[in-house]
Every structure is written in structure tokens, then in C-alpha cells.
Amino acid sequence: MNNYKFDIVHSLSGINAEDWNSLNNGNTVTSYEFLAALEETGNVGDESGWLPAHLIATLNKRLVGSVPLYIKTHSYGEYIFDWAWADAYHRSGLDYYPKLVSAVPFTPTTGPRLLAADLDVKNALANAVLSFTKDNQLSSFHCLYPEEEDLLVWKKSGCLLRKSIQFHWTNQNYENFTQYLSSMKSVKRKKIKQERKRVIDSDVKFRTISGDQACEDDWEFFYDCYQHTYNIRGSNPYLNFDFFLELKNKIGKNTLLIIASQSGQRVAAALNILSNDTILGRYWGAKKYIPGLHFETCYYQTIEYAIEHGYKKFEGGAQGEHKLSRGLEGVETNSAHWLAHPQFSDAVGNFLDREGAAIGEYHENLTTRTPFKTL
Structure with missing residues (x-):
């Protein structure tokens, strides 16, 4: 021994x-x-x-x-x-x-x-x-x-x-988001299309950027959104801004920022962690309410990125059966x-x-x- x-x-x-x-x-x-x-x-x-x-x-x-x-x-x-x-x-x-x-x-x-x-x-x-x-x-x-x-x-x-239960999305070798939607039941597919159209009609555009390429101002905006998510619930965030800067500097290529802007003004941001063949959905926040913005920023934009770059799984985390109708399935x-x-x-x-x-x-x-x- x-x-x-x-x-x-x-x-x-x-x-x-x-x-x-x-x-x-x-x-x-x-x-x-x-x-x-x-x-x-x-x-x-x-x-x-x-x-x-x-x-x-x-x-x-x-x-x-x-x-x-x-x-x-x-x-x-x-x-x-x-x-x-x-x-x-x-x-x-x-x-x-x-x-x-x-x-x-x-x-x-x-x-x-x-x-x-x-x-x-x-x-x-x-x-x-x-x-x-x-x-x-x-x-x-x-x-x-x-x-x-x-x-x-x-x-x-x-x-x-x-x-326990979490909700994860699995890539079935989809060629694009359209093919992904085609695998869904018509009522679910129609709902997602409506949600995405609502965001587009609100003049919201997205920028997806690797964390090591994002400037410090992008990270500061993300952190402001992250803090806001906790503040509106009357609590304080677990993590400080210095931690996220360390991620940018040390493993920024394994992080992914998704930043939403409306009429040129940034309104929301989400941070994902890239780990081998999996995308880990971690933090998000929005400075204003726009119908469908949460689903688009946290789920649909990430799923599109996963399909385009060949990731096999997207972990959307625990809680929220609303994730089920967006294609994230319950896993033990x-x-x-x-x-x-x-x-x-x-x-x-x-x-x-x-x-x-x-x-x-x-x-x-x-x-x-x-x-x-x-x-």
C-alpha cells in the first residue's frame, strides 16, 4: 500500500x-x-x-x-x-x-x-x-x-x-438555433419565437465577448448589474468586484460576458464560465425591465453560442421550472x-x-x- x-x-x-x-x-x-x-x-x-x-x-x-x-x-x-x-x-x-x-x-x-x-x-x-x-x-x-x-x-x-434537481440544456449536435427550435413542440417553439421577437422589437442588441477581451468598463458594468440583482432583493452579493477582475486577468478566456444594449445604452449583462465542453450559467442582472430580456440574455444567447462553438452542455442552475419550456431539462x-x-x-x-x-x-x-x- x-x-x-x-x-x-x-x-x-x-x-x-x-x-x-x-x-x-x-x-x-x-x-x-x-x-x-x-x-x-x-x-x-x-x-x-x-x-x-x-x-x-x-x-x-x-x-x-x-x-x-x-x-x-x-x-x-x-x-x-x-x-x-x-x-x-x-x-x-x-x-x-x-x-x-x-x-x-x-x-x-x-x-x-x-x-x-x-x-x-x-x-x-x-x-x-x-x-x-x-x-x-x-x-x-x-x-x-x-x-x-x-x-x-x-x-x-x-x-x-x-x-437534488437542476436544469441543463444538452446540445444534440444542432447546426444552428433554428434547427434546435425545430426539435421542439410547436407551442413551445412559437413561444420562444415570440419572446425573441419582443426583445428585437424593443431595439435590444447583444454583444458576446470573451472575458479576457472585455475591457474593465465592461466588467464594471456587469458587476453593477450583478449587484443590482441582490440589491432589489434586499441582500448583498456574495462576491466582490476584485474577484471578477482576478478571473479576467487569470482565466479570462474561460469566461464569457453577454452584454445587452437598448438604443445604444447598456441595460443588462450575464456572465458564463466555460469549463471543458460545458457552459456554466452563473450571474446576471438588468438595470431596467424589458419583457423577455432575462430569457434572451441568460438562455437563448448562451444556447446560440454553445451551438456555434460546439459546447455539449449548458448548466442553467437550480430552481425555476420556467427553464423547462426554454429547453433546459431537469437533471438529478x-x-x-x-x-x-x-x-x-x-x-x-x-x-x-x-x-x-x-x-x-x-x-x-x-x-x-x-x-x-x-x-
């Missing part, structure tokens, strides 16, 4: 970027650059409630595995909701926080969480994570949105599994959970069995409501 050496690091600054990325399979949001940008701009750290505690595994002083980990003092920015679990702990006189989370902060997208090229290393990493949770008397461990191979490793290690996503308290673990396990059955029924219901033609 290999003698891996495990360490916890509270910053990526001491890790070689190329070594980290060599284990990452090209995923943008678990790349060294993306995670380090969160740290360097203060979006994670002591005051944020996201304390980096990344696990690294070395063999003969060579990095062979890593897990992005955070010690959490709240459940904000996760998108897999465990507030009820925390409340149950509190009502029983127990502390739910701090807890340990493997996730990309504020980013609900499926991807690698056990960063390693070898399954043996992944199994060792999972066992080391749970040992760290126990040794530090943390209430629980949670892995959010792991890809399938990693999910099976967490299951083998004794974690409870949980399902996953998370894994380990709770130290035996009775609470049993209770959560029973809850997840019931919840999982309900999610399965909901997913099946979504498939019957597909906007696409069926044979």
Missing part, C-alpha cells in the same frame, strides 16, 4: 498551480486560479465563514491528490440546503457549526471534488477527510455536487447520499453527507430516503413535460 502523506493547508498560496491543475481534469471552477482568486480577494477566509482547509496528499514529496475543503460557520452559498438540520441540532442543544464542506464556494456546479488521477488515491483522500472531521470534532462533512466517480467513493466511505444532481452524531445520522438518513423518492418522482414528472418532440 502506498504511504501517502496528508496535510491540511489554509491557503493555496504554498501549492504549485501546475501541480494542482494536473489533477483537475481541466475543470475551470476547481482550478487553482479560480479557487485562489476567491482566497486572494477575501471572498473566502475567516470573516466570510468559509475557512479554507484544503487536504493535500503527497507521495515522495509529489502532489498526488487534493480536496478543496472549507470549515463553515453557516450554510450560505452552498445551494444544498441543510438549514433544517442545523435547526434540529440547535433545538437539541447541539452545535451544528462548524462543519466541513467540500465544494466550490457560491458555485452550484457538478465537477471533481476528489482531485486525483488514481482511484486508490481518491479512496485514501475520502478516508482522510472523514478522519479530519472526527479528529477536529466537527459536526459533519458535506460534499456538494461531486461527479459520479467521486460520489461512489463517498458512498463507499460511509456517507449518506442526497439528490448529487451530494454526500456524513454526520458524527449517530442518532442524527440515522434520522437524516431516513429523511433522505423519503426526500430521494420524492425527488425521483419530481424528476420523472419533469421528463413527461419535455418541450421537445417525442417519437
Whole structure:
């Protein structure tokens, strides 16, 4: 058996970027650059409630595995909701926080969480994570949105599994947006055409630009829109402007800005992340209301770009069955959970069995409501 050496690091600054990325399979949001940008701009750290505690595994002083980990003092920015679990702990006189989370902060997208090229290393990493949770008397461990191979490793290690629903668009080798529309039922196709015409008739035009080619003023306008989305809900944005500037400077080619203008005046913007063959829909905002602008900026413009550039998938995120009629279909996503308290673990396990059955029924219901033609 290999003698891996495990360490916890509270910053990526001491890790070689190329070594980290060599284990990452090209995923943008678990790349060294993306995670380090969160740290360097203060979006994670002591005051944020996201304390980096990344696990690294070395063999003969060579990095062979890593897990992005955070010690959490709240459940904000996760998108897999465990507030009820925390409340149950509190009502029983127990502390739910701090807890340990493997996730990309504020980013609900499926991807690698056990960063390693070898399954043996992944199994060792999972066992080391749970040992760290126990040794530090943390209430629980949670892995959010792991890809399938990693999910099976967490299951083998004794974690409870949980399902949730997101809405994703899949490219069926469409030649153009017109062909894509032709695959839909007539009533859905007609609705999308009407929505797009309404935007065109409002004299709205779009500019799609790679983040590294966008000027700082474009990024400032995007951030103003992003802030506005939170402000109108009476809340503050999770991420600061410095983070987005770091993305522009470090991995700008893996970002995509879509900027809408009406009569020459910018009115809305959306930011997508490009990761291998997938487009991750992330943030949007508008400075004024225009009918259909949200759907056009966030969905149709992105789908057109995906078709033109050969991307296989567009992840539109969680929530909002309105995405279904625009061609984004419901898909099951996953998370894994380990709770130290035996009775609470049993209770959560029973809850997840019931919840999982309900999610399965909901997913099946979504498939019957597909906007696409069926044979």
C-alpha cells in the first residue's frame, strides 16, 4: 500500500498551480486560479465563514491528490440546503457549526471534488477527510455536487447520499438555433419565437465577448448589474468586484460576458464560465425591465453560442421550472453527507430516503413535460 502523506493547508498560496491543475481534469471552477482568486480577494477566509482547509496528499514529496475543503460557520452559498438540520441540532442543544464542506464556494456546479488521477488515491483522500472531521470534532462533512466517480467513493466511505434537481440544456449536435427550435413542440417553439421577437422589437442588441477581451468598463458594468440583482432583493452579493477582475486577468478566456444594449445604452449583462465542453450559467442582472430580456440574455444567447462553438452542455442552475419550456431539462444532481452524531445520522438518513423518492418522482414528472418532440 502506498504511504501517502496528508496535510491540511489554509491557503493555496504554498501549492504549485501546475501541480494542482494536473489533477483537475481541466475543470475551470476547481482550478487553482479560480479557487485562489476567491482566497486572494477575501471572498473566502475567516470573516466570510468559509475557512479554507484544503487536504493535500503527497507521495515522495509529489502532489498526488487534493480536496478543496472549507470549515463553515453557516450554510450560505452552498445551494444544498441543510438549514433544517442545523435547526434540529440547535433545538437539541447541539452545535451544528462548524462543519466541513467540500465544494466550490457560491458555485452550484457538478465537477471533481476528489482531485486525483488514481482511484486508490481518491479512496485514501475520502478516508482522510472523514478522519479530519472526527479528529477536529466537527459536526459533519458535506460534499456538494461531486461527479459520479467521486460520489461512489463517498458512498463507499460511509456517507449518506442526497439528490437534488437542476436544469441543463444538452446540445444534440444542432447546426444552428433554428434547427434546435425545430426539435421542439410547436407551442413551445412559437413561444420562444415570440419572446425573441419582443426583445428585437424593443431595439435590444447583444454583444458576446470573451472575458479576457472585455475591457474593465465592461466588467464594471456587469458587476453593477450583478449587484443590482441582490440589491432589489434586499441582500448583498456574495462576491466582490476584485474577484471578477482576478478571473479576467487569470482565466479570462474561460469566461464569457453577454452584454445587452437598448438604443445604444447598456441595460443588462450575464456572465458564463466555460469549463471543458460545458457552459456554466452563473450571474446576471438588468438595470431596467424589458419583457423577455432575462430569457434572451441568460438562455437563448448562451444556447446560440454553445451551438456555434460546439459546447455539449449548458448548466442553467437550480430552481425555476420556467427553464423547462426554454429547453433546459431537469437533471438529478448529487451530494454526500456524513454526520458524527449517530442518532442524527440515522434520522437524516431516513429523511433522505423519503426526500430521494420524492425527488425521483419530481424528476420523472419533469421528463413527461419535455418541450421537445417525442417519437
